[in-house]
Amino acid sequence: MSRAEATAGEAGTIWSRLATLIENAVDRVSRSSAASLALIAIVALLAFLPGHFTLPPVDRDEPRFAQATHQMVETGNYLDIRLQEETRYKKPIGIYWLQSIAVWATGTGPDASIGIYRLPSLFGAIAAACLTWWLAIAFGRPRVALLAGLLVASTVLLGIEARLAKTDAVLLATILAAHGALARAWLSTSTERNLRLAAIFWTALGASILIKGPLGLAAIACPLILLSVIDGSFRWLKQLAPLPGLIWMLLVVAPWFVAIGIASKGAFFEEAVGKDLIGKVVSVQESHGAPPGAYFLLLFFTFWPAAAYLSTGISWIMDRLKQPVILYAVVSVVPYWLIVEAMPTKLPHYVLPAYPLLAIATASALDAGGIRREGWFARFAASGAALMPAPLAVAAVVIAILLGENPSVAGVLILIVAGIVGVVSGRLFIPSPIASAAVAVIAAVITYLGIFGFVLPHLQHVRISENLATAGRAALDCPDPRFTSAGYGEPSLVLLAGTDTVLTDGAGAASFLAAGDCRAAFVEKRQLPSFNERTDDLGMMVDETGTVRGYAINGGRLVEFHIFVARSATP
Template identity: 45%
Template sequence: MSGSVPSSAIAENSAGLRTEPDRRPLWLRIAGRRLLAPVILLALALAMIVPGVFQVPPLDRDEPRFAQATKQMVESGDYVDIRFQDEPRHKKPVGIYWLQSAAVAASGKGADAPIWVYRLPSQVGAVLAVILTYWAARAFLPPSAALLAGLFTALAIILGVEARLAKTDAVLLACIVASQGALARLWLKAQEINLPRGRPWPILFLFWTSLSASILIKGPVGLMVVGLTIAALSAATRKLGWIRTLAPLPGILYLLLLVSPWFVAIWIATDGQFFQEAVGKDFVGKLATGQESHGAPPLTHLAAMLGTFWPLPGFLLLAFTQLKGRLMSPPVLFALCWALPSWVVFELVATKLPHYTLPILPALAILAAALVGAETRRPAGKALRWAASVLYFVPAAVLAAAAIAAPVHLGIWPSPPGAVIALLSLVFSLAAVRYLLRDKPLAATGPAILASLLIAAGTWGFTMPSLSPIWISPRLAETVRQTAGCTDPEVATAGFSEPSYVFLQGTGTLLSTAEGAATFLAEAAPADCRVAVIDMRQEPRFKEEASAAGLGLREAARVQGLNINGGRKLDIGVYLKEGTGRD
């Protein structure tokens, strides 16, 4: 897409925020070319997010809830209402479920598709977010600086996590960055900064379409981020007239045309209950109270971003030294108007989760990219250089140590490739620290990229899949399959009701009590193939009820491990009616 400011104009239009050619490392001079940079970003994004996507089982609890709801859409053919088993799931709009359903259909595997198929929209969304960050930055910056912005986004830990989860946030980020990249061009056009005259309909189409898509993905979040950016730009420049460039009246009508059909359909299908749950309880509840034990005080997000946005914070700290005299330059002003208002809102909201601040990651990446290679740089003081180095190295060291400490804590041997790769990443992390201590952030980007690639490959490709004690649901589903004596057993579970188990075992899995599970087995006809899955804490009551009903039990197997939600040790028995199943 066109509309970026030519590289030759950066010096006069961005207050000297052009990366000096002789300051750039060789790799950046080669990769930072207009046609090559997006290809480099595509390759890097895939290298960062693909490891582990096929091997890591469903991660409780949000991911399997989304995936299971999509699975039931595919099974039932109802693509309007959203349900988890028999319960309505009226929390988010339908967009992500449609995308996951499309991925399932394209895979040809049907509703029983493995979890990686449901993750494909998140994978695509993450890659698009990286490429679109580059495109958004190109509204202000030359290709090499825009490449850095895309790199900082691609390397961030939080994007790597969300790219591997079958939920909304990676796709939402892509929608927001597309809207913001279009908004940047429309804002610059209103300032008449080296952009062609005339109404840019392709950019307007992208702006309103991506904003509409964000609403269908996660309700008002995208609208809030974009709206606050518009408000902040207007306040900072003391101009409102530029908003006419957005074509607000036809744009809003077009947005309503795109989003209203499903909202009307879900109103009719649920008699308005979707809005009562999604807005009245879920959205408003998160604003007012810390839902699901996720409440935290203000500034929690700021502290969390030091880890979740890694490796960006260390570079961003050194970039702040270059802010003086550049606050009103277009890239800096736009990035700050994008990041700061939304960050304040996120801090004020009672419910706090690490991924909430993901929409401001590209803004901070653009800000850092614009400043670390500033043409006239102010040297950073020793204390600041050490602080930046600590911000960079501590998360890297923690991640490397976790590759060894986490398996040991679980009582298993560390994955040898995972441990070796983690230790190797420390070598490149230390190389990056060496450059940061010398106030050479551009030189530090090379080893930082290599360290991030190694951490992603080691953590997701080897360490995470090897943590068998926490992957209870897949081991339990496989145990049931092996012991049931049939291909499609009916299963009741008491004391273990993780969404990942429902997704893996099947939609018909009965989440019950000890009494209900005993009755479930006792009422089985001779031709039925039934299995009861009973947590150790429920077993005495289960056996008591079975004895009272005259039910003979056979304990076919046991599955033990650690529940990652709460850290509770689990010991689960797999029971069949005496005389049934496979010995």
């Protein structure tokens, strides 16, 4: 044997030993339900927490939700949903109540930081990872349940939603609670009522309706109907007490829907159902259009790092459709996926309810040795855990330089470490895909620490609203300043500068300054001619107190703002 062959053999032995060590650790943890849930929750917290309190509000939906909650807490009106003076009748009340509870529980008041408004999403995402375990454990395979929970906790899409003060992470938790009850009813040989499962199922569906309308029902209807058709009977649903359960679900949701219907004189249903829901089904809304197949192409990014193992295990999965766990996953994912692919309006989070089921199918393939390890695609997939942090490290440097900022050195170094861990995951792919997946989860957690914890919060040019609000308050020496913005109408500015912030044009900004004391105007460069013309017409003297430059993500352009106050207001 040559020295090269001996060295290669020793290296192979090292990787095999490491793979065995990791796989044995996974086995030991999976034998304990408490240990499994604790590990999933810890991994989820480590994956979701970086950037939670340090990332600025992300326009546009997040600050709209947070601002509406802000106004609820500010006014004490927890029935109506308003964004400044306008009604916001797009989603039901559930997420606003949860965000209000977060504000109340932390004692921060309506001016709480965006991180407080994000807490329901953080806890919802952690719950979703744990409920993935609860759903999977119903099929009697502890290692599958543990792996599925870890894969969900480390996926890109859920990590993004965990950091946004909106509906989707909480919605996912309610859907998975309903899935867990439904799967247990289907697997049982009894047709007697199970009040525990029925209570979980119908309460979860009621909560999902209060969070985001009928989307949770649609996700659950897919397996409910198809499994009944496959079984040739709906009798198994008796365990879920359909009639009493439906009545209970209506009791959960009806009070607010009736109250808002009366208070809004039907406007809520016209807006939420007629325009928002049906509008997205039949046409492209808010320029969020994409052709069918877009979600499939995005899967390799949004389902990272689990996508590598799903793609190499798909043949095994499709060959075992008769296995209960695979059948349940397929009937839950395929029809739902086809529906959202067919919709003209497409947003990445629309497919999020399918991801835990994909994770369970992927974990089943990992557990049974169904991951393909030969061929060029398998070799490519083996490098999957390293394919995200490496480009992100390069992008972190390039984007910072393009914006005229210094890159986050700590963030780049952490991403490099994540890439190295990803390479280790790739080396473990051949001896043990399970060990490879476990290390890929670690690589993902480190990646999120680097990108969300350091790189993105470090970029000052994207903090336009925050910088404007800070500069505006510094320009005025009075207790209750008011602001107007000309040429920049992002909801994050309203959230950070105040509910009474006026969004207008250059002429309107000048008129705003002339109408009272303790006021500042943020005038985008292109609005300066109309602003100056109007100040001349009013005979008003103004002082420019500063300039804010930044990069507007919505619109993708560099912007420049000039901050003005009436001359008498200059401190």
